Amino acid sequence: MSKYGKEILIGTVPVIILFLLFIGVNVIPLVFMSAILATFFFMSRARNGMNIGSDRKTKSKAAPAYMTFDDIGGQDRAKRELTEALDFLIRYDEIQRLGIRPLKGILLTGPPGTGKTLLAKAAAHYTNSVFMAASGSEFVEMYVGVGASRIRDLFKEARNRAIKENKDSAIVFIDEIDVIGGKRDGGQHREYDQTLNQLLTEMDGIHTSVHPRVLIMAATNRKEMLDSALLRPGRFDRHIEVDLPDKKGRLHILNIHAKNKPLSEDVSLDQIAQETFHFSGAQLESVMNEAAIYAMRDESEAIEQKHLSLAVDKVMLGEKTDRESTKEERERVALHELGHAIAAELVRPGSVSQVSLSPRGKALGYVRHNPQQDQYLYTKEQIEHQIMIALGGAVAEEMFYGGRSTGSRNDFEQALNMVRTMMDSGLTKLGIIDREMVTKQELMKENSEILDELTKSTRELLEKYRIVFEQSLDILIQEENLSGDQFRSLLEHQTKNMQIA
Ligand SMILES: Nc1ncnc2c1ncn2[C@@H]1O[C@H](COP(=O)(O)OP(=O)(O)OP(=O)(O)O)[C@@H](O)[C@H]1O
Numbered sequence: 001m002s003k004y005g006k007e008i009l010i011g012t013v014p015v016i017i018l019f020l021l022f023i024g025v026n027v028i029p030l031v032f033m034s035a036i037l038a039t040f041f042f043m044s045r046a047r048n049g050m051n052i053g054s055d056r057k058t059k060s061k062a063a064p065a066y067m068t069f070d071d072i073g074g075q076d077r078a079k080r081e082l083t084e085a086l087d088f089l090i091r092y093d094e095i096q097r098l099g100i101r102p103l104k105g106i107l108l109t110g111p112p113g114t115g116k117t118l119l120a121k122a123a124a125h126y127t128n129s130v131f132m133a134a135s136g137s138e139f140v141e142m143y144v145g146v147g148a149s150r151i152r153d154l155f156k157e158a159r160n161r162a163i164k165e166n167k168d169s170a171i172v173f174i175d176e177i178d179v180i181g182g183k184r185d186g187g188q189h190r191e192y193d194q195t196l197n198q199l200l201t202e203m204d205g206i207h208t209s210v211h212p213r214v215l216i217m218a219a220t221n222r223k224e225m226l227d228s229a230l231l232r233p234g235r236f237d238r239h240i241e242v243d244l245p246d247k248k249g250r251l252h253i254l255n256i257h258a259k260n261k262p263l264s265e266d267v268s269l270d271q272i273a274q275e276t277f278h279f280s281g282a283q284l285e286s287v288m289n290e291a292a293i294y295a296m297r298d299e300s301e302a303i304e305q306k307h308l309s310l311a312v313d314k315v316m317l318g319e320k321t322d323r324e325s326t327k328e329e330r331e332r333v334a335l336h337e338l339g340h341a342i343a344a345e346l347v348r349p350g351s352v353s354q355v356s357l358s359p360r361g362k363a364l365g366y367v368r369h370n371p372q373q374d375q376y377l378y379t380k381e382q383i384e385h386q387i388m389i390a391l392g393g394a395v396a397e398e399m400f401y402g403g404r405s406t407g408s409r410n411d412f413e414q415a416l417n418m419v420r421t422m423m424d425s426g427l428t429k430l431g432i433i434d435r436e437m438v439t440k441q442e443l444m445k446e447n448s449e450i451l452d453e454l455t456k457s458t459r460e461l462l463e464k465y466r467i468v469f470e471q472s473l474d475i476l477i478q479e480e481n482l483s484g485d486q487f488r489s490l491l492e493h494q495t496k497n498m499q500i501a
């Protein structure tokens with residue numbers, strides 16, 4: 001029977017009863033029957049109402065109130081390690097039977113924007129726990145004692161909420177734990193100390209057999225800063241590294257954030273995953289979002305590949321700025337960038353995809369490199385090449401102006417980082433060392449020897465291509481951009497000339 005059929009039927013029942021009463025019929029059995037019918041009607045209506053409610057829930061799936069592990073791209077290893085740890089929380093009776101010390105704290109470490117918060121939320125869903133979050137930075141600039149009582153309240157509220165919502169456990173998540181849990185070095189951070197002490201007290205006081213159980217999760221991107229008191233067994237004794245995603249992970253994350261967006265048929269997210277080497281999950285989310293904004297500006301129906309490419313540039317280099325610069329400045333920037341580009345192309349042929357003079361973010365110009373493969377091991381030679389590419393800008397300025405400018409700060413920072421990597425990996429004359437084993441002077445000496453040597457080789461290399469600088473400069477100043485292929489043909493032409501000569 002249709003819903004309306006039922007309604008009409010039930011609606012007519014009182015009318016019929018009144019009519020029968022009027023003509024003097026015994027209506028008691030009828031009243032009974034109609035009561036039963038009415039109950040049936042209201043029950044089915046209530047059930048329908050519930051259905052409508054849950055329909056609405058499925059429709060708004062784009063933004064669920066909870067987070068599952070499937071909503072997190074890549075991070076397969078972290079997810080596996082985390083679920084393994086969480087199973088300890090779920091299979092509590094078994095753990096207790098075997099006398100295993102229950103888990104109290106899980107520490108997630110890794111660079112910003114890699115999904116640590118998402119993992120903590122998913123953990124709460126996975127274990128059917130209530131989720132409470134706080135961030136270490138909230139505790140900065142708090143009056144003495146406030147931080148500690150805030151920690152106490154956090155745990156109290158977690159327990160209360162778990163009881164109220166009838167859950168077995170609560171997960172308390174503290175982001176940026178290093179702010180409160182930094183190494184305690186002599187009284188400087190008195191107030192943080194109290195906050196940290198309170199946190200330690202709470203952790204020690206978690207009687208894991210008391211209902212509701214509490215699990216603490218914390219995140220940091222500076223694990224080495226943490227006070228060892230936090231890392232002791234029985235505190236944060238499970239550490240899970242959350243790394244930048246590899247290509248497969250990046251593709252997965254892009255797909256997750258593409259779900260609610262119209263993509264044109266020409267879009268290859270695989271290509272974008274390839275181009276976004278070293279991007280975090282948060283940056284990839286940003287790429288998808290910015291691409292949608294570019295599509296809207298273009299009034300296009302769907303996101304196209306060109307929108308995604310623009311978005312990658314924007315997230316990587318910042319928004320295009322229309323900063324005006326003088327002719328001299330532009331020339332210097334152009335030569336500087338060409339220095340990077342020529343060095344790059346000579347040590348890693350085919351690697352330059354664009355040289356540009358349009359200012360973006362803080363940079364006045366930039367070189368775009370072709371996507372690299374994910375790589376976790378580097379040879380000494382590869383690092384040296386990388387350093388030469390970084391030095392190329394400053395070397396070019398020296399070649400054409402006899403001196404450098406402030407434009408090489410970032411480049412030098414990169415170069416220094418790479419020298420440090422070489423030293424730590426035993427790839428220098430110092431051999432296999434621990435930083436403690438050598439004096440600062442020895443380190444500095446080796447550092448400058450490496451950099452001087454590589455600056456010299458870069459200079460020798462670039463000098464041979466002076467003419468390419470001059471030819472490319474004209475194009476760059478006029479057109480603002482030089483494509484990788486354009487640039488390569490100028491370079492190849494010069495290489496041939498040198499071979500003939
Ligand atoms: N693995 C991922 N899958 C899907 N989205 C991700 C992933 N990682 C990050 N994101 C996106 O980036 C945003 C920020 O991630 P999240 O806050 O979890 O990073 P985090 O590691 O906690 O960063 P921080 O250390 O800066 O707090 C998320 O809301 C999400 O949109």
Ligand SMILES: [Zn+2]
Pocket residue numbers: 336340393394407408411
């Ligand atoms: Zn530079």
